[in-house]
Amino acid sequence: MQNNHQKEHLYKILVIGDLGVGKTSIIKRYVHHNFSPNYRATIGVDFALKVLNWDQETVRLQLWDIAGQERFGNMTRVYYREAMGAFIVFDVTRPASFEAVTKWKEDLDSKLTLANGKHVATVLLANKCDQGRDVLTNNGIKMEQFCQENGFVGWYETSAKENINIDEAANCLVKHIIASENDMLQSEVPDTITPQLEKDKGGTCSSCFRSQ
Amino acid sequence: MRSDPVDIETLRRAAASKGGLLTDELRRKVWPKLLNINVYELPHKPGRDVRKNHKDYNQVVLDVRRSMKRFPKGMPATERGVLQEQLIDIILEVLKRNPQLHYYQGYHDVAVSMLLVVGERMTIGMLDKLSNFHLRDFMDPTMDSTKHILNYLMPILEQVDAELHDFMIRAEVGTIFALSWLITWFGHVLSEFKHTLRLYDFFLASHPLMPIYLAATIVLHREKEVKQTECDMAMVHHLLSRIPQDLPYELLIGRAQDLFDQYPPSLLAKRAALQSRKSLSISTFKAFQLSTLHQRPDSVLQRLTKAHGSNSSGHGLEAALPRARGQLWGRGNKMVKMAVWGLSATLGAAVFAVAQTAMDWGPEVLLQLF
Numbered sequence: 001m002q003n004n005h006q007k008e009h010l011y012k013i014l015v016i017g018d019l020g021v022g023k024t025s026i027i028k029r030y031v032h033h034n035f036s037p038n039y040r041a042t043i044g045v046d047f048a049l050k051v052l053n054w055d056q057e058t059v060r061l062q063l064w065d066i067a068g069q070e071r072f073g074n075m076t077r078v079y080y081r082e083a084m085g086a087f088i089v090f091d092v093t094r095p096a097s098f099e100a101v102t103k104w105k106e107d108l109d110s111k112l113t114l115a116n117g118k119h120v121a122t123v124l125l126a127n128k129c130d131q132g133r134d135v136l137t138n139n140g141i142k143m144e145q146f147c148q149e150n151g152f153v154g155w156y157e158t159s160a161k162e163n164i165n166i167d168e169a170a171n172c173l174v175k176h177i178i179a180s181e182n183d184m185l186q187s188e189v190p191d192t193i194t195p196q197l198e199k200d201k202g203g204t205c206s207s208c209f210r211s212q
Numbered sequence: 213m214r215s216d217p218v219d220i221e222t223l224r225r226a227a228a229s230k231g232g233l234l235t236d237e238l239r240r241k242v243w244p245k246l247l248n249i250n251v252y253e254l255p256h257k258p259g260r261d262v263r264k265n266h267k268d269y270n271q272v273v274l275d276v277r278r279s280m281k282r283f284p285k286g287m288p289a290t291e292r293g294v295l296q297e298q299l300i301d302i303i304l305e306v307l308k309r310n311p312q313l314h315y316y317q318g319y320h321d322v323a324v325s326m327l328l329v330v331g332e333r334m335t336i337g338m339l340d341k342l343s344n345f346h347l348r349d350f351m352d353p354t355m356d357s358t359k360h361i362l363n364y365l366m367p368i369l370e371q372v373d374a375e376l377h378d379f380m381i382r383a384e385v386g387t388i389f390a391l392s393w394l395i396t397w398f399g400h401v402l403s404e405f406k407h408t409l410r411l412y413d414f415f416l417a418s419h420p421l422m423p424i425y426l427a428a429t430i431v432l433h434r435e436k437e438v439k440q441t442e443c444d445m446a447m448v449h450h451l452l453s454r455i456p457q458d459l460p461y462e463l464l465i466g467r468a469q470d471l472f473d474q475y476p477p478s479l480l481a482k483r484a485a486l487q488s489r490k491s492l493s494i495s496t497f498k499a500f501q502l503s504t505l506h507q508r509p510d511s512v513l514q515r516l517t518k519a520h521g522s523n524s525s526g527h528g529l530e531a532a533l534p535r536a537r538g539q540l541w542g543r544g545n546k547m548v549k550m551a552v553w554g555l556s557a558t559l560g561a562a563v564f565a566v567a568q569t570a571m572d573w574g575p576e577v578l579l580q581l582f
Contacts, residue, residue: 012446019317020274038280041317043392043400047450062446069271069317075355075388 009054011177012062012082016104017089018097019068022127025160026089027063030170035161042067045079052174059174073107080111085121085177087169092126092157105150116184121176123169124155130162218245218507224417228469230462232413236329239409241510243326244334246416247341248504252517254333255340258305268315272303275320282324284405298332299324306339313343313351321396322347325408345500346420348492350395360489361394362387364421367480368428368471376435383443389453390427397423401455414465420493421477425468430455433464 015023024039024046031048046065051058064083066076088104090097101124109119124147147155153176156169223242226233233239244251263269276299283292303323307315322342326335349357365387370377392400397415399408415422431438431452441447477494508516 019271020278039278040281040400041275041278041320043318043395044388044453045449046453047446049450067317071314071316071353071355072391075359075391078386079388 008058008060009178009181010060010062011084011174012064013173013177014064014066014080014083014086014108015089016066016086016108017068017125018091018094018100018104021068021089021091021094021097022160023068023087023089024065026087026125026127026158026166027065029160029163030166031063033163035163037161041069044072045076050170054174054178061170061174077111080108083112083120084114084181085123085173087123087125087173088152089125089127091128093128093131098126102150105152109151114180114184116180116187118180118183119151121153121173121180122151123173123176124152125169126155126157128159128161129157129164130159214509214511216509216512217505218509220245220504220507227413227417228465230466232410236409239329239413240334243330243338243412243416245507246504247338248500248507249334249337249341250507250513251334251510252513255305255336257332258301258336262301262304262308266304266308268307269304271317272300272315272320275317276300276303276324279320279324281403282321282399282405283328295324295327299327302327302332302335302339305336306343309340310343313348314353316350316355316395318392318396318400319347319350321399325397325399325405325412328405329409345496346415346493347395348496349420357489357491358391358395360491361421361424361493362390364424364477364480365390365428365431367483368425368475369431371475372428372432372471373435376432376438379439379443380431380448383448384445385448385452386445389449390424390431393427393430393455394423398426398455403457407459407461410461411465414468418469419472419477420491420497422468422472425472426464428471429464429467430459432467433459 015027017023019041024042025035027046027048028039029035031050042065044067048063048065050061050063052061053059064079066072066079086108088101088108090101092098105122108122112120114120124143126143143155147153154169154172156165156172158165158169160166223245227242227246233242266272276296279296279299280292283295299320303315303320307313323335323339326338330338343351349361352358366377366380369380397408398411402408402411411426414426434452434456437451438448441451
C-alpha cells in the first residue's frame with residue numbers, strides 16, 4: 001500500500017453515513033474545491049483522489065464515497081477492505097441521521113480492524129452546519145463525550161456548501177492515520193502493516209478481520 | 213400497430229434497430245405496446261393520500277429532489293417542480309400497489325426517464341409493469357438478486373476477451389461499477405437524455421438481462437484503456453465507473469444483441485456461480501413476452517372503451533398523451549406504421565440477427581399456444 005513511510009503514503013478513507021447527509025458534497029468540496037446543490041444520489045460506490053503535502057512527504061488519499069441506502073450495504077462492504085480511516089457523516093438538520101451514526105460506527109468496526117487489532121481512525125462530521133445548529137451539536141461537551149464513548153478520534157461541524165472545517169477534519173483524520181501507522185510500524189514486523197478483511201468465501205463480506 | 217393483434221415482433225425489431233423509435237411521438241405509441249398496456253385504461257392520478265404513512269416517502273423525496281440534472285436544461289423551475297412532485301406521487305403509487313416491491317436508489321431515474329416522455333398516468337402504468345418484470349430482481353428486500361444479475365457480466369467478458377477478463381479478476385475490481393448502469397438502465401450515468409431514450413427503446417424491446425450485455429460491450433469497447441490501467445481495484449473501478457459520454461451507441465447496441473444471441477443467458481447460467489439463484493425477471497420473461505402477443509390495436513381498444521360508455525376513460529388518453537393529441541392522433545396510426553416499416557426496410561443485415569432472436573422465441577411461443 002505504501003512504498004516507504006518516509007516518501008509517499010497512500011491511504012484509503014471511507015466516507016459513510018445515511019443517505020442525503022452530504023457525503024458526495026464533502027468529497028467534491030475537499031477534492032475539487034466546489035459545491036453544487038445538484039449532486040445526485042450515489043448508487044453503489046464512487047471514488048476520488050486527493051494529494052496532500054505532509055511534512056515534505058506526499059500523501060495520497062483515496063476517498064471512497066459509499067452509497068447511503070441500507071440495501072446497498074451488502075454490496076458495498078467489500079470496499080471497506082484495506083481502509084485506514086473513515087469519516088462518518090450526519091446531517092445536523094435531520095436527527096435520524098445522527099441516530100444512525102452509532103449503527104454506521106458499529107458496522108465499520110465489525111468489518112474492519114487494523115493489523116494491531118485496533119479500529120481504524122474515524123472522524124465524525126456534523127454536516128450542513130450552515131443550515132442551523134441542531135440541538136445535537138449545540139453542546140460541545142456532550143459531543144466530546146459521545147465521541148469518546150463511541151471511539152471517534154474527533155468531530156467537526158462542517159459545511160460543504162460554505163467550505164467550513166472540511167480541510168481541518170481531513171487533516172485531523174490524516175494525523176491520526178499516520179499516528180496509528182507509526183504505532184503499528186513500531187509494534188509489529190513491517191509486512192503486517194496492511195489491514196485486510198478476511199478473504200471473502202463467496203458469501204457476503206461480513207466477515208471480520210482475523211489478526212495474526 | 214393497426215394489425216389485429218398488434219404485430220409486436222415488428223415493433224420490437226423497430227425499437228432495437230438503428231436509431232430506435234426516433235421520436236417521442238412514436239415512443240408514446242410503441243412503449244405501451246411493448247409492455248402490453250392498454251392506453252385507454254390507464255391508472256388514475258394518485259390522490260393526496262398516497263404520501264400518507266408511506267414508509268419510503270422520506271427517501272423518495274430526498275432522491276427526487278436530488279434529480280434535477282435529469283430534467284432538460286432549459287426547463288423552467290416551476291415546470292420542473294411540478295414534474296418532480298408528480299414523480300414522487302408516481303413512485304409512491306406504484307410501490308403502494310405492489311407491497312412486495314422495495315424501493316431502491318436509482319428507481320427514480322427509471323421513472324423520470326419515462327415521465328418526461330409519456331406523462332404521469334402512462335408512467336404509472338409502465339413503471340408498474342416494468343417493476344413486476346424487467347426491474348423485479350432489483351426490488352427484492354435485499355440486493356442479492358441484483359448481485360446475481362451482475363454476476364452475468366464477467367462470464368460474458370470471459371467468452372469474448374479472456375485476457376481482459378483475467379486482468380479484471382486480478383484487479384479484483386468486482387462488478388459494482390456497473391450497478392447504476394443496470395438498475396437505472398443507464399439513466400443515472402448518461403448526460404444526454406436522447407441517449408438514455410435510445411437505450412430505453414432497446415431495453416423495453418429486449419430480455420431483462422440485455423442491460424448486462426450492453427454493460428459488457430461497453431467494457432469490451434474500452435478494453436485497451438482498461439488493460440493500460442494499473443491492475444488495482446481502485447484504479448480499474450475508477451476508470452470503468454466513469455462512462456464516456458461519446459460512446460458509439462448504435463454500434464454497441466448491435467454488439468450487445470449479437471452477444472446475447474451468441475451467448476444467451478441459459479448458456480452463461482450453466483456456469484456454477486450463476487446456478488445458485490433464481491431470477492424472477494428471467495423466469496417470468498417468457499410468460500410476459502407471450503402476454504404481449506395478443507394486444508388489440510388502439511383503434512379497437514378505443515372502440516371497446518367507448519362501447520363501455522365511460523366518458524372518463526376517454527379523457528384518459530388525453531391526459532396520458534399531453535403532446536400527442538389533436539389532428540395527429542387521427543392519422544397517427546398510419547404514420548407510425550409507415551415509420552416502422554421504413555425503419556425495417558433500411559435495416560439490412562442488422563435485422564437478421566434480431567430476427568433470429570425473435571425466431572428463438574417463436575417455437576416456444578407456438579408450443580405454448582397449442
